[in-house]
Amino acid sequence: MTDKRNDVDLELNALPATGSAVDVVVRQLRKLISEEGLKVGDSLPTERELCVRFDASRNTVREAMRILKAYGLVEVRPKIGATITDNRMARAFELFSFNTMEVSRKSFTDVQAFRDLIEVRSADRIFEELQDKDLAELREINANLADIRDIQEASEVDYAFHVRLISILGNNAILDVYSVMKPIILRIMQKGKTRRTFMTETYDEHEGVIDAMAARDRLAFEYRLRNHLMVGFKNFSDEMEGKA
Amino acid sequence: MTDKRNDVDLELNALPATGSAVDVVVRQLRKLISEEGLKVGDSLPTERELCVRFDASRNTVREAMRILKAYGLVEVRPKIGATITDNRMARAFELFSFNTMEVSRKSFTDVQAFRDLIEVRSADRIFEELQDKDLAELREINANLADIRDIQEASEVDYAFHVRLISILGNNAILDVYSVMKPIILRIMQKGKTRRTFMTETYDEHEGVIDAMAARDRLAFEYRLRNHLMVGFKNFSDEMEGKA
DNA sequence: TACGAGTCTTGGTCCAACAAATACAGAGAA
DNA sequence: TTCTCTGTATTTGTTGGACCAAGACTCGTA
Structure with missing residues (x-):
């Protein structure tokens, strides 16, 4: 399995390792968060904005967002948008x-x-x-x-x-x-x-x-x-x- | 009250009462897994089959599946389908x-x-x-x-x-x-x-x-x-x- | 029986549209 | 001016449909 490289993952810049489109977007989102220095409470761009920025469909972006939500890294509220959080321990x-x-x-x-x-x-x-x-x-x-x-x-x-x-x-x-x-x-x-x-x-x-x-x-x-x-x-x- | 009954109670208590359609499907999937007694390695129905069973669109089912995947409870492979797994520790x-x-x-x-x-x-x-x-x-x-x-x-x-x-x-x-x-x-x-x-x-x-x-x-x-x-x-x- | 081409199935992705909720701006009232 | 109400626009949530690529499957053939 390719996902055995958790150790590599520990380092911020994991190789592109082109997986599915959703995985790519997840990586891009993580990169975005770390490069922009976003902290808890900060907002992410809207879904449609992320679509054009990452050149992905809205469904792909949404599935990527679901992963980040499941990981307790973002919180999404209708009309408000996605904000950075840290509920990883609870997850x-x-x-x-x-x-x-x-x-x-x-x-x-x-x-x-x-x-x-x-x-x-x-x-x-x-x-x-x-x-x-x-x-x-x-x-x-x-x-x-x-x-x-x-x-x-x-x-x-x-x-x-x-x-x-x-x-x-x-x-x-x-x-x-x-x-x-x-x-x-x-x-x-x-x-x-x-x-x-x-x-x-x-x-x-x-x-x-x-x-x-x-x-x-x-x-x-x-x-x-x-x-x-x-x-x-x-x-x-x-x-x-x-x-x- | 039997112990089995308590198990179900505990599980249901741990899940939110209501929520978005995706959350509902996640709950239904977990219920399906526990009620069918599915073990690691067993297969889940196909996405399209889950759509009709849960009366949800395929995108909704997919987002729910993304959550279970993120939780390390299921593993999905193209053309093979979803199978029960337990990668929670790794996750x-x-x-x-x-x-x-x-x-x-x-x-x-x-x-x-x-x-x-x-x-x-x-x-x-x-x-x-x-x-x-x-x-x-x-x-x-x-x-x-x-x-x-x-x-x-x-x-x-x-x-x-x-x-x-x-x-x-x-x-x-x-x-x-x-x-x-x-x-x-x-x-x-x-x-x-x-x-x-x-x-x-x-x-x-x-x-x-x-x-x-x-x-x-x-x-x-x-x-x-x-x-x-x-x-x-x-x-x-x-x-x-x-x-x- | 063994094999191989063609078909079917399945997950992966994308698109377009509508629903619901609400932030926001602007009009109107105090 | 300040407050409140209202309508509009934006954003997420959800749906249904479509197509693709590739493994799974079928079935006829040698």
Whole structure:
């Protein structure tokens, strides 16, 4: 196979290596991006403009653009056009979402331990970045637990709360990992809980965490958040053992 | 609920509910693959057959196929048709071969912060689980840095060292995440280093970490490991600024 | 049975057109 | 002047059709 030259590909100016027309356009687009020094947020020319510039049909340009989109390098919005982005990590995780879920499902405890690591042990960083806006939005999200109609909806709110919490870190890699694990996390959250449990216990636990953050009480934050995570895990363990 | 049922749920949850016609076809294709139980090597229907089956135009089907190709899930050969494959690992590496763009800087800093969270802040857990066998294997891996022939090989050893380190945690979820991030981590490790750097500085830093573990000196472990990670990040920053 | 020419099929590419959405400019109102 | 509404033009999304090149296939022939 000719595509075995990944090492060569690492160098910017890969040989023309004339492949299909779409591959040629992809190469030209990459060259365009690097030579123009385009950064995240910058716009690419319109599709029709790229057609004349690369002397290719619009379909060919579109297929090339699909590849760049799949690679998480550009984002295309109707009427707006294509803009440079960098969601490669998220794409990489999506690629392996099947594997990750497959393995992780065998050990939910791993995911829960992972969450403890991410959420509780980054407390200092969270408090560094914490702003009033974060607190307000966390309370707003948690308030939604009052209106939930079923467990599915409740776990979505619960998940949103924790995502908003770690979003304070401003680390996209962590957010990407969370989105991959979302299905597993939702199931953990639902285990052993009722709609009523979410509306009372889960709500109160979240409020306790927010209060600790508002008071800049890091120890209380760690203690309450860890307890909150443990509760979910305990519910899950009980049900698992009961089933087995 | 059977486990098979859960599989389907997880997969569907991972996919966007609605979207463009191309996204719909992508979803249908993935559904087709999983429901037919197609394995690597099996053939997909022809493009024109997919058009009538999914009630979409050929261009739409082709764009959807481009996405699956970019994801490394199918391989298309002229006159042969599309066959199921699994080049996801290779694709993941290709994702980050696009580099040299300033684009990726945030990704790299995020990953490095993530590694700090995983490796350094789980110190207590690592020391809980630590066994002599772990220390011996870590030393064995690190010793390989003496025989490296090029930077590529060196970064593989470096990566193996850190994977072995976190494997002490016994958390498969974390190991999965690391395997996905491997391409990025390798590139971070290679930045600003020479073969010589790996054989001296990196080797010594790793030995220092192992020594701290052997002495059950948690503070030294955290300090040295964090410094080690920071060195990699500093190399990366320097190169980026030098280029810009 | 072996072989070879002709036909069929299939992916690759291009073209033209329409739909849907919206950025933008210009008219009109406060 | 400034704001708002509206119409137009532009851009992406999607469709259907067309042609090409080349491997796959058929079938008659030796």
